[in-house]
Amino acid sequence: MKKSKSMMIIFLAPAVLSYLIIFLYPSVRTAFMSLFKVENITDAVSKWEYVGLQNYQGLQESSLFVQSMKNLVNIWFFGGLIVFSMALLFSVILTSGIKYKSFYRAIIYLPNVVSAVAMGTMWMQYVFSSRYGLLKGVFESLHLTTLTNIQWTSPDMIFISLLIAYCFGMIGYYMLIFMAAIENIPTSFYEAATLAGANIWQKFTKITLPLLKDVFRTNIVLWTISSVAFFIWSQVFSPLNPEPGTVTPMVYMYQMVFGNNMVVTDRNVGAGAAVGVILTLIVVAMFAITSKLLKSDEYEY
């Protein structure tokens, strides 16, 4: 087949143009916008008022934004810990040759199929309810008074409740990725290890984990992106006003851009854009760090 330059241009053009128009232009515009005070998202550029880095300074001084960043870090770290360890555990168990594997896999993955809004509402209005909640009912029947009396949606507990509900849904997704990777590891490795007298734990730490490094890197980046974009669950847990336990940068940005739900307040799309820029930088930084720490290895199998 002959290579023709004009053909290459013709075939590449739609993709490149789409990328420029749909991704690059809005990104550049957002970065630019973060230096202005803009009242409405569709305001013409002539209405923008240049404020330099004031939007970023304002974010630094906003206790709510600082709180939202803390929540983001906690969701990323503790949520990541829970989701990755559970996903890894399940994937190891399910790939160990147990019966009804696909049934269990489907069950664990199921929450991903349900819309996050429906899931969140179910958790908050039913599971965590302090009147007729599932947890309350279960603990009550077990006569565990202290656990029964936990008010899951009170200010002290709401973050933990949110995290439990969110992780519950995310485990299946990462489990699938881990499972696919584990199934790719040749069984002969494990057979050889078994012959050499290795136990399950040794096989897991010496064979499975090192060979999952690449997948870990991908998963961490994916997890970072979904944590940074944490929005729907916060909105479902605090639908009308943000609260310290559930606020995330995305929620803060939303309030800055579209205004508060209950009261008519000054909007500043510029500050929202500044949040967007910060979040983008976080994702890029995390990608660079994980790529550096978990370098692609030369293992081949």
Add this chain to the structure above:
Amino acid sequence: MKGLKRLLIFLMVTMLALSGCASQNSDAGGSDDGAKVELVYWSMWNSTEPQAVALEAGIKEFMEKNPDVKVTINWNGREIRKTLQPALDNGQKIDIWDEDLERVTKNWKAYALNLEDYLKKTYDTTDGKRYEDAVMGSLIELARYFSEEDAAYAVPYQPFVFAFMYNKEHFEAANITETPKTWDEFLVACEKLKTAGYVPLTTDDAYIDTLLGYHLARYKGYEWVETLVQDKTNALWDDEAVLKTAENFEYLATQGYLSDTVGSNKWPAGQQDIAAGTVSMYLNGTWLVNEIMGSTGPDFKWGTFSYPTVEGGVDGQNAANYGSQAFQINKNCENPDVAFELLVYLTTGKWDTEIAKQSFGVPVSGTAEWPSQLNEAKSVFENLNQVYPWAAGIQADTDKLPIIAEAFTKLLSGQFTAKEFIEAMK
């Protein structure tokens, strides 16, 4: 490979055909049915809400009476807060829209028509009165007040007032003959309700701060409340009124006057307790009647009273947050006269009553009959002459609000004492 090519061609042809259809549709829109005047109404309601059902019927009747007028309705729901302005900026044809009176005036005044001339005219359904005299005057005044130029840019309808909504049967069973006017009377009522076996008061996370806002405003006025929350030094939290307020609520908590789930109530858990008849009082808007009608049924005996006064306070029961939904007309509307006639048709006479009846809401014209559930709300309305902002100003700083709401939740659930609450605010 061949299959893929065919598929691609098929997709492209379909896309072209679809885009062709779309443009044809929009071309045809202007001269449909031979109608001379076409109005486009973007609504804040979802098509299944009772307000929407009533509005749609009213608009349909208007079109029957005026055969050369065609009104197209676009049910946006509350998403209109985000969709309207970009659409207007983009020059889309939208003649009428609606949302909260304060929101439409403050956010969208620049797109709206000044209605002062129209308000001063008489119409078929205004009984020979000028429009502004035929509807609730206080709301027209409020529309002028929000515009900051003493001119109304909106037509109010579906009024509401923010007050204590309570279960009259509980009050009767507890032998409370008169609604509380002062905080002391309120406490007596709470005690009676508790003795009669009811939980006197509850709230939800969405409205919890309104209790604090109203109480502080009764002591010092809403402007002071706004200053309190906006003051970055937090010095005002040391004011005696704050301490007294905090102690008043601490007392409610320690006496067991509040629902034991008040600390974890996620809207609408608290208001469902009201509907279920387990709790007696809930500080909310008069829209509550309609909002939980599905749980209460129409026979629930509703009562309403304005937030009580406090000892040594400056504001009386004549001050409250009240407002309404409101229509606006596009300043670029080609037929503003017809558009306003439609709004008059919907907000006076038969359809004013009908919308109120179907949505268990408050009618806007003086002559319309109120739904029986809101009989007491009527006297609250008639007594009003001072308007509070939403939550009496406690939400003036949306950055500070979550912290206030969290600490106040802990105060109400008994986790914080009055002093700890104030410490948390600084």
